[in-house]
Amino acid sequence: MPDDIPARGGSHAPGDRNVAAAGPDALLAGLDDYVAASRPEFERRLRELVGAAGVSADPAHAPDIVRTAELAAGQLREAGLSARIVPTAGNPVVVGEYLAGPSRPTVTIYNHLDVQPADPAEWVTEPFQLTVDGDRYVGRGSTDDKGPALTALQAAQYAAARELPLNIRFLWELEEEIGSPNFEAFVRAELPRLATDSVLVSDTIWIAADRPAIDYGLRGLVTFEVTIETGTADTHSGLTGGPARNPLTELAGIVAECVDPATGKVLVPGFADAVAPVSADELDDFVASGFDVDVFMAAHGLTALRVTDAREVVRRIMAEPTFEVHGFTGGYTGPGVKTVVPPRATVKLSARIVPHQQPAEVFALVRDFITTRHPDARVEMEAGLPPYLGPRTGPHAELAANAVDFAFGRRPAFVREGGSIGAVLTMDQYLKAPVTLLGLSLPSHGYHAPNEHFDWTQAAGGIRMFTHYFGGLAAQPR
């Protein structure tokens, strides 16, 4: 119970603690009472953070980012952890720590506390004011990612009070919604202070409400632009049409050379050579995650798909690369048709990539394919993220699965995520520790959508899940 937890301040113990701590069973003994009693504290903390309105995409919210960081640091200290606000070239990272001692294993828990913008006109309630509606917590950031962050904090508070022999470190980023531009620099600068045995990320979504899911893979991404330039000014097709090259037409042709528009099959030779085949066992689990094609279509407002078989749909999202067109610039885009031939046009493209494709290699393949056929096309890479593939078996996966089973009464499906989480890759690269993705959000919670919400059922289960997982980590041989 929160009131039972002694305030611990931010002090770092110099040596080992809790040498007398009991084993996992003892840890779980008072957990249900704690979870039930946690609710008001959890709601108060969520109310504080939602109210801080830390929209990272909008410079007008910069003071709210600062306020979010200060509130979060205060909540960490209140929970018995130390807290420091580490500045970066952009928004700070809040670091919280419960130190059980240098000989104990360490888990690093990543969440982010910045949020997407919110248009009050699209919301039933005030987006930056937590509305408690029965079990539902409505507010911007409630499920992405403040609710999961505070769920982990409640568990850490419990573990710290029980003097669990596990160091627990929180990294709460405040720039995730704008692509984590300074997170890598933060990790590099803080590296001596970030040594860890494992990483836990709680910023993912189950496929179905009744079936917990653990992500063990993420697609990577390479974004790039192709530009064709054949002149210096818009011309009028009555004066130039026929002999004049048309950059938009040529870009359309390039797209059609790279990808079959109907099937999405990438036509660039060699593009898929590095793709690791996905096993039938993995595919079985993807489908067993509760994935439903109709639910998927409704969730994203899709009225037609390239394929409709559930197994094929999830395979494409979780384990297949893509070649996608995101926009054309150049020419006329107002009402009606104006017969301009633009002097230049650009198409914005991306490829989602899967293990073991690499962004630079995929980009080079596509660029060379295009420029060999179109020597004056300018093909420029914008950004790249490698794919991530963690273990779906082994000690951490087993601990995570047991924790989920303990908390939610059902073993999780092991699935992959179609998107990228930059921070996962950064931590994988620099911290060199296994990353486990233990999400709590549900598809119905409305990530990035109006009327975003979280709920107490997921929070309560989450506190139990994280506590169980912490106990397992503490008991694990190093």
Added chain:
Amino acid sequence: MPDDIPARGGSHAPGDRNVAAAGPDALLAGLDDYVAASRPEFERRLRELVGAAGVSADPAHAPDIVRTAELAAGQLREAGLSARIVPTAGNPVVVGEYLAGPSRPTVTIYNHLDVQPADPAEWVTEPFQLTVDGDRYVGRGSTDDKGPALTALQAAQYAAARELPLNIRFLWELEEEIGSPNFEAFVRAELPRLATDSVLVSDTIWIAADRPAIDYGLRGLVTFEVTIETGTADTHSGLTGGPARNPLTELAGIVAECVDPATGKVLVPGFADAVAPVSADELDDFVASGFDVDVFMAAHGLTALRVTDAREVVRRIMAEPTFEVHGFTGGYTGPGVKTVVPPRATVKLSARIVPHQQPAEVFALVRDFITTRHPDARVEMEAGLPPYLGPRTGPHAELAANAVDFAFGRRPAFVREGGSIGAVLTMDQYLKAPVTLLGLSLPSHGYHAPNEHFDWTQAAGGIRMFTHYFGGLAAQPR
């Protein structure tokens, strides 16, 4: 000389006039003196009209359109013609008439007095204030189309003063630069008062400064949009990419099915079936117009072409259809790349068409080609203009060529225009009289461009040309 011309007011003579008028040679006897003496009057009239700033595309200039009409009517009356301002659902048409008598032939002269917008930042001088720089007249509308209009007026003033047995009617439109939306309705409503034996349009550009050109053909145009819709909201390619259809990718594929992007060859079966072949003789004249590929490229700021042979370039502009992409809407077009998959996208397309293609037929061919392959593509026609092909031989062509030769010392090349002039088609359809296109503008004058100008050499030659042509028309057997 202008001062020699008696003011005639706007009265319409009830019966024939100028029965005692002398023949063509007498008409031309005092012409050179008249032309020389006309210059101050021509410049004053051009200054008045340029200063009226009649930008039809900008509603803020609506009062300037009215002022332009009133000034123009005043100038017609001052020149000895009647004038009336005929309202339409949009901008009015100014009608001026010199009536020689009902038994005399009638020529109808079309010009427009509205102008393109002008951004003062791009101009060396004030765009809506005539600057006389030696022989050059700099100002918005000076060459398109006020200078040519006033050149014809100076000739009509001379002819009227000499009581030439030819009815001369001016139609001065004020919506040409926005596509003549009400000109057809005007012609239909005024039809009983617009009977004519021939039509003269002076709104075209020579190919080269030293070689007069007469247009006898115009390409037509059909504009249309293709839309693909596969959802209701932007989705994130990390969540949907793979199974989700991508409307932009599909539109790119449709474009590539319709046209070879490199050559511009239209791939829609039957598209070119109705194209009338252009004769070697016509092509010879196109090239003899003084067309130069480097000048063409420089004039339009083009740095590369699909073809570089002059004969092939002019053939494509003057006598070949096109399939052109003008813009894509949908997706993300800001800086960088955002990995959205849009729920719908539209591509804006047009086909320039040539005799004897027809807009509705061409559209139906393209629409059916697309929808057969892509049943859920929405293909919608926006606007259509048929091509125009007038005679390049015969009495009016011969009179026009002689007038040009008389005025500029060189027989004109007969060429076609790559664009459309809606008013020509309307007059051809309703007035059922041969249309002759006698332009005076030079490529260097900068149609639609900053620092647009006209010059006295073209004006002086133009007054001689029109006078000679009027004389020829008056002497022609009906």
